[in-house]
Amino acid sequence: MLTGRNAVVTGGSRGIGRAIVERLCRDGAHVVFNYATSDDAAEEVVRTVQDNGGKAWAIRLDLADPDAPEQLMEAAEAQLGGLDILVNNAALCLTPSLIADTDPAVFDKVMTVNTRTVFMTIRHAARRMRDGGRIVNISTANTVRLGPGISAYAASKGAVEQLTTIAAHELGARGITVNTVSPGATDTDLLRGTNQPQALEAVAGMTPLGRLGEPSDVADVVAFLAGHDGRWITGQNVRATGGLA
Template identity: 75%
Template sequence: MLEGKAAVVTGGSRGIGRAIVERLCRDGAKVVFTYATNEEAAAEVVRTVQADGGHAHAVRLDLADPGGPEQLMKTAEAHLGGLDILVNNAATVHTPTPLAETDAAVFDNVMAVNARSVFLTIRYAARQMRDGGRIVNISSLNTVRPAPGIGPYVASKGALEQLTAVAARELGPRGITVNTVSPGATDTEMLHGSNPPQALQAVTGMTPLGRLGQPSDVADVVGFLVGPDGRWVTGHNLRATGGLA
């Protein structure tokens, strides 16, 4: 379905990002993805994709670096020979802290990774992406179910969702679709690292489908949006949550 397509995925070495990279490669796209620090995890993704006959290339990048996102896009375009698909998946979280006690530096870092980098990659794509391209931004159910202590994270994802809405309207005349996917509780290292077991049991009990999401559940939604069947969907926020809203 994606043969000949060139894709960039940020945060592609683990969890949801890895599942997205593997899904796009299985569908025939060539993918450049970023990772922050875990070189072995990134190398494992490349090996897995290559063993399946696909093409993936890992780039180590600090998305908080103001010049990093645009340099990534230039590098990826040169490596791939163009740009058809952009998936902004990378995100950082922070220790839950009341707003009154949250350091401004924490807010700045979360916004830099989760929102500013998305703005910069979309800005580049708006100039360089081929007509008929696809942009998908990964948000969170927390924007509609906010919890105490995660103000910077929720603010950053809210900004991402609004960038999606604007970009969909600006890029629509070129046939480029822009959508958000908002996962619910998904079985990843990040989820387990930031939530106690009792919280995960509680959210599973509240989810109509009765389980945590799997990274592949989210990746398959992304695969639909960037493939030919997603051509008539733009400006939407698809909540991949197992029914939790």
């Protein structure tokens, strides 16, 4: 259980992020999360958490703004009074584009949201997280299942995986664990908006468990790493893919 623990989740209004917020709150944590655009979606998450006896607060901040990560962490600490758990979930995943066709400005934006944000929130946590804390960074199976058109996204997430390993070594003496969770194909609006139905059916058929992942599948892994039972796991990349390497 996470009673008495304070958490920050980036990108917590939809999909996997929403599932993580709701799961951490269900386990007793108080959670601050950010969102970029939809007030209605964020308010629905807060309302759902409150209806189930939990506490969550939403902060509208677009992580494409380089100052937003530090603003989020400072606002969260002011609201919560301390920090025990950080989940870096927010990510920008655009329409696939070959390297030759990718606008450098698009590459820069993906790296800002997906990588710089993680660096900055970990930097804040390294200075101010309470001993015994937990950091979980969400990556992707696409760092090992590579293909054309995903250069910016895969590169940004590959960097996140390296930050995880380094931060685990830097923060381990304080009992702070740092891990990556790499989901496979997970049934979210983002996945369905960027893939044809037949492609999703094919991926589900290739998975040993015979289905797409659900956001709650990933949230449960995050909750384990964020809790007491995950205390001896650090610097690892847990591939929550349903067995699809």
